[in-house]
Each structure stands twice: as C-alpha cells, then as structure tokens.
Amino acid sequence: MTLRVLQLLTQARGGPVDHAVDLALELAALGHDSHLAGPPGPHLDRAAVGGVRTHRLVVRRGVDAVGLRSAAALLGDVRPDLLHLQDRRAGLVGRALARWRGLPAVYTLHGVPDQLAGLVPGNLPMAPARRRDRLAYLTGERLLAATPRTAVVTPCEALSAYARREVGLPPTRVRTVPNGVGRAWLDAPVPGPRRTGVAAAWLGVMEPVKRVPELVRAAARVPDLDLHLVGDGPERARVESAVAGAGSADRVRLLGFRPDPVTHLRAADLLVLASAAEACPMALLQAMASGLPVVATRVGGVPEIVRDGIDGLLVDAGSEDQLVTALRTLSADAALRARMGAAARRRVIERFTAERCARALLAVYEEVG
Structure with missing residues (x-):
C-alpha cells in the first residue's frame, strides 16, 4: 500500500533535520509519496534531488498565527495520509492540526530540553527543572500524546524509558525506532x-x-x-x-x-x-x-x-x-x-x-x- 507521508520540521539544522531528510529519501525510494515541509535551506534541496516533494514552511517560536495558517493550508494542499512530526514545535503544531483534520500522526521525540536532561537515564543534569518546565514539557506532552490515532517514537531505549516513567505515557503509545543513515553514506567508498x-x-x-x-x-x-x-x-x-x-x-x-x-x-x-x-x-x-x-x-x-x-x-x-x-x-x-x-x-x-x-x-x- 502506497502512503502519502508529510513530515514537518520547524528547524533548519541539527540531527532531527538530517534524520528527516534521510527518512524522506528512503520513503521515496520505497515507492511512497514522500513530502517534507520546513524552513528553507540546503536540507530541502537535498531531499528534492532524491524525489521528495518539498514545501517551504516557517513556524516561529511562540504564537505564530501566520505559521499556523500556512501549515493548515499545506495540509489542505497535500492531503497526506499521515503526518510525521520531527521536532518539539512541529509536534505541538502538527498534533493540533492532525486532531482538527482527523489525521493520524507520529511524533519523534529526538531529545529533551536541557532542564529535563537529567531525567533521561545516563544523561547528566544540565539545569534545574522548574515547575513550569515540568508543566510545559511533561504534562504538555502527556496531553498531546493522548490525541487519537497518534504515537510517540523515540530513537533509543533511554528516551523511551523517559517517556514512560517521567512523562507518564502508556507503553502502547511509545515505540523505539533507532535513527539510520541514508544510502549515500553507505554507498560511498571508505x-x-x-x-x-x-x-x-x-x-x-x-x-x-x-x-x-x-x-x-x-x-x-x-x-x-x-x-x-x-x-x-x-x-x-x-x-x-x-x-x-x-x-x-x-x-x-x-x-x-x-x-x-x-x-x-x-x-x-x-x-x-x-x-x-x-x-x-x-x-x-x-x-x-x-x-x-x-x-x-x-x-x-x-x-x-x-x-x-x-x-x-x-x-x-x-x-x-x-x-x-x-x-x-x-x-x-x-x-x-x-x-x-x-x-x-x-x-x-x-x-x-x-x-x-x-x-x-x-x-x-x-x-x-
């Protein structure tokens, strides 16, 4: 079955961006209708060369009414079968839009804010966790993850443990799927x-x-x-x-x-x-x-x-x-x-x-x- 998958990014660089591009390219190579939306940059260009349909989308920090309207319009244009959200801001905006449109959504939890770093097994504490941080990131994520037809994916067991123990997500809502490198990294000679x-x-x-x-x-x-x-x-x-x-x-x-x-x-x-x-x-x-x-x-x-x-x-x-x-x-x-x-x-x-x-x-x- 061919799927039309739309991935959303709100950042232009970093590990989640590399992961999203490699995933978009691989979905296209596997015969799916692969779309990637995010701020302009070389990551979109790299995806487009490999057959991914790319869309410029800028969603800024805070309440960005223009960005929200643009994201909603993009959903109407693409009409995806599923949304995959690749960073925290995308997870917030995307799951709200998915609920509104009745779409299934997957959110990849790539990491946690510095204030909560010490809650992940093996990590060092980076900054004291304030009450508002716990409210925003733990309670907020628990509420968002309750959105119907959603799942939270983590790239390692350490983050899955955090999602279950600290956020309080039921095990049935959390999946561990390690990141992977694209074919270009493996095809080139060492x-x-x-x-x-x-x-x-x-x-x-x-x-x-x-x-x-x-x-x-x-x-x-x-x-x-x-x-x-x-x-x-x-x-x-x-x-x-x-x-x-x-x-x-x-x-x-x-x-x-x-x-x-x-x-x-x-x-x-x-x-x-x-x-x-x-x-x-x-x-x-x-x-x-x-x-x-x-x-x-x-x-x-x-x-x-x-x-x-x-x-x-x-x-x-x-x-x-x-x-x-x-x-x-x-x-x-x-x-x-x-x-x-x-x-x-x-x-x-x-x-x-x-x-x-x-x-x-x-x-x-x-x-x-």
Whole structure:
C-alpha cells in the first residue's frame, strides 16, 4: 500500500533535520509519496534531488498565527495520509492540526530540553527543572500524546524509558525506532590511510549540552592531535575562548556549519563527542558509517550504538582525564583505529540504516492509521 507521508520540521539544522531528510529519501525510494515541509535551506534541496516533494514552511517560536495558517493550508494542499512530526514545535503544531483534520500522526521525540536532561537515564543534569518546565514539557506532552490515532517514537531505549516513567505515557503509545543513515553514506567508498598526523572530528550544534569547550581543553592535552570542529551555534564564542586559553589554535580548525559534512568526516581519523546528554546522535552514525572509530561519552542512547572496545571507546561524561586517555589511546594506534572503524561501519550497516528505520516506521504508521 502506497502512503502519502508529510513530515514537518520547524528547524533548519541539527540531527532531527538530517534524520528527516534521510527518512524522506528512503520513503521515496520505497515507492511512497514522500513530502517534507520546513524552513528553507540546503536540507530541502537535498531531499528534492532524491524525489521528495518539498514545501517551504516557517513556524516561529511562540504564537505564530501566520505559521499556523500556512501549515493548515499545506495540509489542505497535500492531503497526506499521515503526518510525521520531527521536532518539539512541529509536534505541538502538527498534533493540533492532525486532531482538527482527523489525521493520524507520529511524533519523534529526538531529545529533551536541557532542564529535563537529567531525567533521561545516563544523561547528566544540565539545569534545574522548574515547575513550569515540568508543566510545559511533561504534562504538555502527556496531553498531546493522548490525541487519537497518534504515537510517540523515540530513537533509543533511554528516551523511551523517559517517556514512560517521567512523562507518564502508556507503553502502547511509545515505540523505539533507532535513527539510520541514508544510502549515500553507505554507498560511498571508505578511504584508506591518509596523511601523517591524526585528526579528530566533532560534528554538531555548539550548544552547552555538547561540552565543546571541555573537548577543546582535553584535545589540547593530546600531543600531535588535530581537532576539526564542524558546526556552529550559541557556544561559538566560548569555544573560541577555550581554544585561545588552551594554546592550541594551531591544532584546532573551526569549520562552521556544513550542510554536507561527509568530506570533513572522511578527512578525519576518528570522531569525538563529549556531550553531557544525547539520544541517538546522527553525527555518531554518520561517522561510523564513514568507517571512523569514535570516542564518546556514556550518556543516553550512545551505549545502545557504540560497543565499548569494539566500535570505539566510551568515557564518563564530565571526566576530562578519561576523555584524554581515550583520545591518546586511539591517536597512538593506527591499527586499533582501523579495526574499530571497520567494526563501526559494519555495526551501522547491520542495525542503523535509513531503510531499516523507514520500514520500522511504516509499521508504526500502519498501527496509527
């Protein structure tokens, strides 16, 4: 049965955006009528090239009457069989519209606000949870999830546990479907040995939860290790200050946001994430698909992806010494990097592809439809 699926985004970059694009492309490849709506940007262009029908839609923070009217008009034009909502604002707007139109809807809970990060098993607390935060994000989500013909999908078991225990969602409303990387990541060849020296890549949005200044300080303690930071965000100034303070400006490259980071990942020898909280990071999956071993913190859903000592090395969040030791271990041993990188790529091919993700989500679509 062919489905017309409309995915809604209200942000233009980050892991949920990469996931939505890969999913939209995979649905199209599987023969479904795949639509993706969101703010303009290269993500829409990439989806359109692969046969996805794209729509420009801007829904701003707060009460955005214009954005709501545009979203309602889009539903009337597309007439989807199902709505898939890929970020928190889309989940709020989309489920209200789905209820109004009598449409089934699936909301992917990709993560939680910093104030609630510590409620997810394995994550560190980032900020005190105020009463209004609990009201807005826990009670609010519980009420939205009660919308008829809806389901909440999480990309890892850690977030599913949060949805059940903290939000209070019934197990029948929660499904765990890990993210997956698109075919382009798997089809391209993995490069062989490169130039002398070792480079660690970091990929993401520079937010406090990512702990990039701490990563900069740790990397500076590893001799001859270069650090390539692919991304931008509100923490950029703090990152630059950390580089200056660590005296490692000659070994750190701040590359800014890149809509297609594949070239930069394949120019690196390993990926490193020092986050205080994560779910199922697309950057992690993309690096592993590229044949890179990883050093990552043991938070959220990361241990569900990375097998410590096989695909990479896991460290405790907040421990700079453990992070330094893991970076030194991998940077000093090319054979270990090659072995772990090959295992990481096999891991993604076996368990974390966009095709596998799309087929699991299609089963969820059928349940709520």
